[in-house]
Amino acid sequence: MDRLHHLATAVADFVAQREWEPYHHPKDLAVSIAIESSELLERFQWRSPREVERLLQDAEYRRGVEEEMADVLIYLVALANRLKVDLPAAALAKLERNARKYPAEEFRGKAHRDQEKPGG
Template sequence: MNEDEQHEKDFKFSETPTLEQIREMQSVFCKERNWDQFHSPRNMLLALIGEVGELAEIFQWKGSINVGLPDFSEKEREHVSEELSDVLINLVRLADRCRLDLPSVVLRNIQHSPQRDSAPATTKTSKLFKPRPCNKE
Protein backbone atom coordinates (compact mmCIF):
# COMPACT_ATOMS: atom_id res chain seq x y z
CA MET A 1 0.00 0.00 0.00
CA ASN A 2 1.51 3.35 -1.02
CA GLU A 3 1.44 6.47 1.14
CA ASP A 4 -1.64 7.97 -0.61
CA GLU A 5 -3.60 4.73 -0.18
CA GLN A 6 -2.62 4.51 3.51
CA HIS A 7 -3.61 8.13 4.14
CA GLU A 8 -6.92 7.62 2.34
CA LYS A 9 -7.60 4.54 4.49
CA ASP A 10 -6.70 6.39 7.71
CA PHE A 11 -8.38 9.74 6.95
CA LYS A 12 -11.67 10.52 8.68
CA PHE A 13 -13.60 13.66 9.52
CA SER A 14 -14.07 14.54 13.17
CA GLU A 15 -17.45 13.53 14.59
CA THR A 16 -18.39 17.04 15.63
CA PRO A 17 -19.79 19.39 14.76
CA THR A 18 -22.65 17.62 13.04
CA LEU A 19 -24.50 19.28 10.17
CA GLU A 20 -27.33 20.02 12.61
CA GLN A 21 -24.91 21.72 15.00
CA ILE A 22 -23.51 23.77 12.11
CA ARG A 23 -27.06 24.68 11.05
CA GLU A 24 -27.95 25.75 14.58
CA MET A 25 -24.76 27.79 15.10
CA GLN A 26 -25.26 29.58 11.79
CA SER A 27 -28.94 30.17 12.51
CA VAL A 28 -28.15 31.79 15.87
CA PHE A 29 -25.32 33.82 14.31
CA CYS A 30 -27.66 35.16 11.61
CA LYS A 31 -30.56 35.86 13.98
CA GLU A 32 -28.28 37.88 16.27
CA ARG A 33 -27.42 40.09 13.29
CA ASN A 34 -30.96 40.22 11.87
CA TRP A 35 -29.70 38.67 8.62
CA ASP A 36 -32.62 36.29 8.06
CA GLN A 37 -34.33 39.02 6.05
CA PHE A 38 -31.49 38.86 3.51
CA HIS A 39 -31.10 35.08 3.43
CA SER A 40 -33.66 34.02 0.84
CA PRO A 41 -32.89 30.70 -0.85
CA ARG A 42 -31.86 32.61 -3.99
CA ASN A 43 -29.47 34.87 -2.10
CA MET A 44 -27.97 31.93 -0.24
CA LEU A 45 -27.44 30.05 -3.51
CA LEU A 46 -25.64 33.07 -4.97
CA ALA A 47 -23.51 33.35 -1.82
CA LEU A 48 -22.67 29.65 -2.10
CA ILE A 49 -21.67 30.04 -5.75
CA GLY A 50 -19.44 32.97 -4.77
CA GLU A 51 -17.70 30.86 -2.14
CA VAL A 52 -17.23 27.97 -4.58
CA GLY A 53 -15.69 30.50 -6.97
CA GLU A 54 -13.24 31.63 -4.28
CA LEU A 55 -12.28 28.00 -3.69
CA ALA A 56 -11.88 27.42 -7.43
CA GLU A 57 -9.51 30.39 -7.69
CA ILE A 58 -7.05 28.64 -5.38
CA PHE A 59 -6.93 25.61 -7.69
CA GLN A 60 -7.29 27.46 -10.99
CA TRP A 61 -3.68 27.60 -12.18
CA LYS A 62 -2.24 24.69 -10.23
CA GLY A 63 -2.45 22.03 -12.95
CA SER A 64 -2.56 18.50 -11.57
CA ILE A 65 -3.31 18.38 -7.84
CA ASN A 66 -2.59 15.25 -5.81
CA VAL A 67 -4.72 13.85 -3.00
CA GLY A 68 -3.85 15.49 0.29
CA LEU A 69 -2.52 18.65 -1.44
CA PRO A 70 1.15 17.71 -0.84
CA ASP A 71 2.40 20.47 -3.17
CA PHE A 72 0.45 23.21 -1.39
CA SER A 73 2.17 25.47 1.12
CA GLU A 74 0.82 25.60 4.65
CA LYS A 75 -0.68 29.02 3.83
CA GLU A 76 -2.41 27.59 0.72
CA ARG A 77 -3.76 24.62 2.69
CA GLU A 78 -5.15 27.02 5.30
CA HIS A 79 -6.77 29.10 2.55
CA VAL A 80 -8.37 25.94 1.07
CA SER A 81 -9.62 25.01 4.56
CA GLU A 82 -11.19 28.44 5.06
CA GLU A 83 -12.91 28.43 1.68
CA LEU A 84 -14.18 24.85 2.11
CA SER A 85 -15.59 25.91 5.47
CA ASP A 86 -17.34 28.89 3.85
CA VAL A 87 -18.78 26.59 1.16
CA LEU A 88 -20.11 24.15 3.77
CA ILE A 89 -21.57 26.90 5.96
CA ASN A 90 -23.35 28.44 2.98
CA LEU A 91 -24.58 25.04 1.74
CA VAL A 92 -26.00 24.22 5.17
CA ARG A 93 -27.57 27.69 5.41
CA LEU A 94 -29.13 27.24 1.95
CA ALA A 95 -30.59 23.87 2.98
CA ASP A 96 -31.90 25.47 6.18
CA ARG A 97 -33.56 28.34 4.30
CA CYS A 98 -35.06 25.82 1.83
CA ARG A 99 -36.24 23.77 4.84
CA LEU A 100 -34.51 20.66 3.49
CA ASP A 101 -33.04 18.13 5.91
CA LEU A 102 -29.63 17.89 4.26
CA PRO A 103 -28.34 14.78 6.12
CA SER A 104 -31.52 12.85 5.25
CA VAL A 105 -31.38 13.96 1.62
CA VAL A 106 -27.69 12.95 1.38
CA LEU A 107 -28.42 9.55 2.91
CA ARG A 108 -31.34 8.97 0.54
CA ASN A 109 -29.21 10.06 -2.44
CA ILE A 110 -26.37 7.71 -1.49
CA GLN A 111 -28.78 4.82 -0.95
CA HIS A 112 -30.25 5.36 -4.44
CA SER A 113 -26.84 5.74 -6.10
CA PRO A 114 -26.22 1.99 -6.70
CA GLN A 115 -29.31 1.74 -8.91
CA ARG A 116 -28.54 4.99 -10.69
CA ASP A 117 -24.78 4.79 -11.06
CA SER A 118 -23.57 1.28 -11.78
CA ALA A 119 -19.83 0.63 -11.49
CA PRO A 120 -17.98 1.33 -14.75
CA ALA A 121 -16.15 -1.41 -16.64
CA THR A 122 -12.89 0.44 -16.08
CA THR A 123 -11.69 3.18 -13.77
CA LYS A 124 -8.94 4.48 -16.06
CA THR A 125 -10.95 7.40 -17.45
CA SER A 126 -13.80 9.67 -16.43
CA LYS A 127 -15.13 9.65 -20.00
CA LEU A 128 -17.24 6.59 -19.18
CA PHE A 129 -19.45 8.57 -16.86
CA LYS A 130 -22.62 10.09 -18.24
CA PRO A 131 -24.43 13.06 -16.76
CA ARG A 132 -27.26 12.12 -14.45
CA PRO A 133 -30.73 12.73 -15.84
CA CYS A 134 -32.55 15.71 -14.41
CA ASN A 135 -35.55 14.69 -12.32
CA LYS A 136 -37.88 17.61 -13.01
CA GLU A 137 -41.34 17.23 -11.60
Protein backbone atom coordinates (compact mmCIF):
# COMPACT_ATOMS: atom_id res chain seq x y z
CA MET A 1 0.00 0.00 0.00
CA ASP A 2 1.48 3.34 -0.94
CA ARG A 3 1.97 5.93 1.77
CA LEU A 4 -0.73 8.36 0.61
CA HIS A 5 -3.27 5.56 0.45
CA HIS A 6 -2.17 4.47 3.94
CA LEU A 7 -2.62 8.08 5.15
CA ALA A 8 -6.08 8.34 3.51
CA THR A 9 -7.16 5.17 5.34
CA ALA A 10 -5.69 6.40 8.64
CA VAL A 11 -7.52 9.74 8.32
CA ALA A 12 -10.80 7.96 7.45
CA ASP A 13 -10.37 5.65 10.47
CA PHE A 14 -9.58 8.60 12.76
CA VAL A 15 -12.74 10.41 11.61
CA ALA A 16 -14.95 7.29 11.77
CA GLN A 17 -13.78 6.31 15.28
CA ARG A 18 -14.94 9.74 16.52
CA GLU A 19 -18.11 9.77 14.41
CA TRP A 20 -17.07 13.12 12.98
CA GLU A 21 -18.39 12.45 9.45
CA PRO A 22 -21.41 14.77 9.97
CA TYR A 23 -19.00 17.64 10.70
CA HIS A 24 -16.84 16.98 7.67
CA HIS A 25 -18.83 19.01 5.17
CA PRO A 26 -16.64 19.91 2.16
CA LYS A 27 -17.00 23.61 2.98
CA ASP A 28 -15.74 23.13 6.53
CA LEU A 29 -12.86 20.94 5.39
CA ALA A 30 -11.85 23.60 2.84
CA VAL A 31 -12.07 26.26 5.59
CA SER A 32 -9.90 24.03 7.80
CA ILE A 33 -7.26 23.75 5.06
CA ALA A 34 -7.15 27.55 4.86
CA ILE A 35 -6.91 27.89 8.66
CA GLU A 36 -4.09 25.37 8.92
CA SER A 37 -2.34 27.06 5.97
CA SER A 38 -2.55 30.31 7.93
CA GLU A 39 -1.02 28.59 10.96
CA LEU A 40 1.84 27.51 8.68
CA LEU A 41 2.22 31.09 7.43
CA GLU A 42 2.24 32.31 11.03
CA ARG A 43 5.48 30.36 11.57
CA PHE A 44 7.13 32.61 8.96
CA GLN A 45 5.32 35.89 9.67
CA TRP A 46 7.62 38.91 10.20
CA ARG A 47 10.74 36.80 9.59
CA SER A 48 13.18 37.55 6.81
CA PRO A 49 14.02 34.67 4.42
CA ARG A 50 17.49 34.55 6.02
CA GLU A 51 15.98 34.37 9.53
CA VAL A 52 13.65 31.54 8.44
CA GLU A 53 16.60 29.58 7.01
CA ARG A 54 18.40 29.97 10.34
CA LEU A 55 15.29 29.06 12.37
CA LEU A 56 14.76 25.92 10.28
CA GLN A 57 18.02 24.61 11.74
CA ASP A 58 16.32 24.64 15.17
CA ALA A 59 14.62 21.27 15.85
CA GLU A 60 11.68 22.71 17.81
CA TYR A 61 10.92 25.41 15.21
CA ARG A 62 11.20 22.86 12.41
CA ARG A 63 8.88 20.48 14.29
CA GLY A 64 6.27 23.27 14.53
CA VAL A 65 6.49 23.87 10.77
CA GLU A 66 6.19 20.14 10.09
CA GLU A 67 3.12 19.90 12.32
CA GLU A 68 1.32 22.70 10.46
CA MET A 69 2.25 21.09 7.12
CA ALA A 70 0.82 17.83 8.47
CA ASP A 71 -2.40 19.58 9.53
CA VAL A 72 -2.82 21.00 6.01
CA LEU A 73 -2.25 17.57 4.45
CA ILE A 74 -4.59 15.80 6.89
CA TYR A 75 -7.47 18.16 6.08
CA LEU A 76 -6.68 17.96 2.36
CA VAL A 77 -6.79 14.16 2.54
CA ALA A 78 -10.02 14.32 4.58
CA LEU A 79 -11.55 16.51 1.84
CA ALA A 80 -10.34 14.09 -0.85
CA ASN A 81 -11.88 11.20 1.14
CA ARG A 82 -15.15 13.08 1.48
CA LEU A 83 -15.31 13.98 -2.23
CA LYS A 84 -13.86 10.64 -3.38
CA VAL A 85 -11.06 12.42 -5.22
CA ASP A 86 -8.01 10.39 -6.20
CA LEU A 87 -5.55 13.00 -4.91
CA PRO A 88 -2.35 11.66 -6.56
CA ALA A 89 -4.16 11.29 -9.90
CA ALA A 90 -5.65 14.80 -9.62
CA ALA A 91 -2.27 16.29 -8.70
CA LEU A 92 -0.45 14.50 -11.52
CA ALA A 93 -3.12 15.62 -14.02
CA LYS A 94 -2.78 19.22 -12.80
CA LEU A 95 1.01 19.00 -12.99
CA GLU A 96 0.69 17.88 -16.63
CA ARG A 97 -1.61 20.86 -17.37
CA ASN A 98 0.92 23.17 -15.64
CA ALA A 99 3.74 21.67 -17.72
CA ARG A 100 1.84 22.49 -20.91
CA LYS A 101 1.01 25.99 -19.63
CA TYR A 102 4.59 26.69 -18.55
CA PRO A 103 6.91 24.88 -20.98
CA ALA A 104 10.35 24.43 -19.39
CA GLU A 105 12.10 25.85 -22.49
CA GLU A 106 10.10 29.07 -22.16
CA PHE A 107 9.97 29.44 -18.38
CA ARG A 108 13.30 28.09 -17.16
CA GLY A 109 14.62 30.56 -14.57
CA LYS A 110 11.54 32.82 -14.79
CA ALA A 111 8.92 33.20 -12.06
CA HIS A 112 6.34 34.79 -14.40
CA ARG A 113 5.65 35.55 -18.08
CA ASP A 114 6.99 39.12 -18.13
CA GLN A 115 10.25 38.35 -16.38
CA GLU A 116 13.41 38.55 -18.44
CA LYS A 117 15.81 35.68 -18.06
CA PRO A 118 18.59 36.50 -15.56
CA GLY A 119 21.16 38.37 -17.59
CA GLY A 120 18.80 38.35 -20.58
